[in-house]
Amino acid sequence: MSKGLRSDIPKPTVARLPHYRRALEYLLSMGATVISSHDLAREAEVTPSQLRKDLAYFGQFGTAGIGYDVRELISRLDDILGMSLKRPVLLVGMGNLGRAVLNHLPSYRSGFEIVAAADVSESKTGRVISGVRCHHIAEIANLVETLNIEIAVLTVPVESAQQAATALVSAGIRAIVNFTPARLRVPESVVVEQVDLSLTLQKVSFYLEPTEEEK
Amino acid sequence: MSKGLRSDIPKPTVARLPHYRRALEYLLSMGATVISSHDLAREAEVTPSQLRKDLAYFGQFGTAGIGYDVRELISRLDDILGMSLKRPVLLVGMGNLGRAVLNHLPSYRSGFEIVAAADVSESKTGRVISGVRCHHIAEIANLVETLNIEIAVLTVPVESAQQAATALVSAGIRAIVNFTPARLRVPESVVVEQVDLSLTLQKVSFYLEPTEEEK
DNA sequence: TCATGTGAAGCACTTCACAGCA
DNA sequence: TGCTGTGAAGTGCTTCACATGA
Numbered sequence: 118m119s120k121g122l123r124s125d126i127p128k129p130t131v132a133r134l135p136h137y138r139r140a141l142e143y144l145l146s147m148g149a150t151v152i153s154s155h156d157l158a159r160e161a162e163v164t165p166s167q168l169r170k171d172l173a174y175f176g177q178f179g180t181a182g183i184g185y186d187v188r189e190l191i192s193r194l195d196d197i198l199g200m201s202l203k204r205p206v207l208l209v210g211m212g213n214l215g216r217a218v219l220n221h222l223p224s225y226r227s228g229f230e231i232v233a234a235a236d237v238s239e240s241k242t243g244r245v246i247s248g249v250r251c252h253h254i255a256e257i258a259n260l261v262e263t264l265n266i267e268i269a270v271l272t273v274p275v276e277s278a279q280q281a282a283t284a285l286v287s288a289g290i291r292a293i294v295n296f297t298p299a300r301l302r303v304p305e306s307v308v309v310e311q312v313d314l315s316l317t318l319q320k321v322s323f324y325l326e327p328t329e330e331e332k
Numbered sequence: 333m334s335k336g337l338r339s340d341i342p343k344p345t346v347a348r349l350p351h352y353r354r355a356l357e358y359l360l361s362m363g364a365t366v367i368s369s370h371d372l373a374r375e376a377e378v379t380p381s382q383l384r385k386d387l388a389y390f391g392q393f394g395t396a397g398i399g400y401d402v403r404e405l406i407s408r409l410d411d412i413l414g415m416s417l418k419r420p421v422l423l424v425g426m427g428n429l430g431r432a433v434l435n436h437l438p439s440y441r442s443g444f445e446i447v448a449a450a451d452v453s454e455s456k457t458g459r460v461i462s463g464v465r466c467h468h469i470a471e472i473a474n475l476v477e478t479l480n481i482e483i484a485v486l487t488v489p490v491e492s493a494q495q496a497a498t499a500l501v502s503a504g505i506r507a508i509v510n511f512t513p514a515r516l517r518v519p520e521s522v523v524v525e526q527v528d529l530s531l532t533l534q535k536v537s538f539y540l541e542p543t544e545e546e547k
Numbered sequence: 548t549c550a551t552g553t554g555a556a557g558c559a560c561t562t563c564a565c566a567g568c569a
Numbered sequence: 570t571g572c573t574g575t576g577a578a579g580t581g582c583t584t585c586a587c588a589t590g591a
């Protein structure tokens with residue numbers, strides 16, 4: 118398998134890796150030290166073959182006849198996901214939603230930390246909110262460079278989303294998690310991940326539609 | 333094509349329908365009245381064939397040689413997605429995140445409306461927050477029945493997520509949009525859609541990893 | 548002529564099934 | 570023996586290419 122281009126990994130595989138990591142954390146908290154692909158797969162709600170195939174893209178992690186060392190595998194997944202070091206994150210937009218993200222992220226026990234925030238409002242600029250200093254949005258280029266930030270979480274009002282995204286891109290941000298319903302126009306090299314409540318509700322709604330045939 | 337079982341529709345197709353709807357709304361706001369699969373596909377960031385194939389699962393909506401009527405297609409998508417009537421939604425958990433969802437949902441111009449909220453806190457019970465009355469969590473069975481609610485948005489702390497979900501299920505809720513990192517155990521018949529910031533961050537992080545080979 | 552709707556072909560992901568190792 | 574890692578087979582989604590209709 119050599120190393121393989123990162124872009125050669127199937128997208129569904131990448132999307133499942135965080136789930137494996139979470140399942141492993143859970144199993145670890147339940148006292149497991151070694152786990153078979155069968156048991157881990159059940160916890161992550163995939164098939165054992167799929168789990169083994171997914172891991173195989175990145176090397177060999179298990180012991181035949183035994184299974185996987187839980188701590189070891191978490192650590193390897195952290196390497197693969199780029200979480201070995203806590204990644205600094207910039208929060209843009211300190212409204213209701215921004216503050217909610219700020220308060221909730223630590224409880225996720227993730228490898229990410231919001232190290233700075235930005236907002237247009239003069240009333241928030243300079244204040245420290247939930248332990249994070251809020252800067253004026255004009256300073257983001259500075260923040261990104263001095264704090265070595267690659268990821269931004271965008272929680273501004275939808276009207277200013279594109280403007281903020283453009284500023285983030287020229288500041289050198291490489292990925293944006295976009296909580297606004299705006300579809301951002303950014304260079305292809307910038308990773309955008311959409312988190313959209315209304316699209317999610319619409320999808321859910323589809324599966325609720327009545328059908329005579331369905332059980 | 334007759335009618336087709338709802339579960340026969342490919343999941344990727346279902347996931348794209350809300351994007352088509354959004355693209356159409358945008359095009360409508362730009363003054364478009366008729367649109368070709370080519371132009372709509374560009375706006376929705378899919379291929380024209382994919383768009384046409386997706387729509388073909390549900391019938392014939394276009395005019396050969398012309399394209400699709402924008403308003404007409406939005407309306408058909410609303411039918412398909414079960415959004416023709418505004419669906420009532422129950423918000424469970426009135427913390428930071430719950431209030432953020434409450435404030436932001438209207439700006440999404442979605443076919444959904446939060447008609448009631450629930451929380452454990454006595455201090456919130458009975459109050460009206462952002463135009464929505466907050467009830468005690470013990471009342472959800474009542475709320476669900478009297479207001480005819482099928483969808484719940486779960487924004488409680490992770491520790492009480494499973495308990496709340498169980499209560500929602502026995503109250504007769506059919507779908508849960510889960511903003512907590514908890515993996516909910518519910519009957520198969522209940523639709524659960526996970527919205528998880530830390531899993532999203534991990535996925536994004538993967539694509540940022542340095543690779544010598546990549547441009 | 549131009550764009551839809553759709554079988555057929557192609558591709559990508561998943562599952563199977565077993566060789567090989569502890 | 571038990572379970573991983575992996576080619577091979579199978580499945581399902583996407584893209585192609587064109588017949589059909591306006």
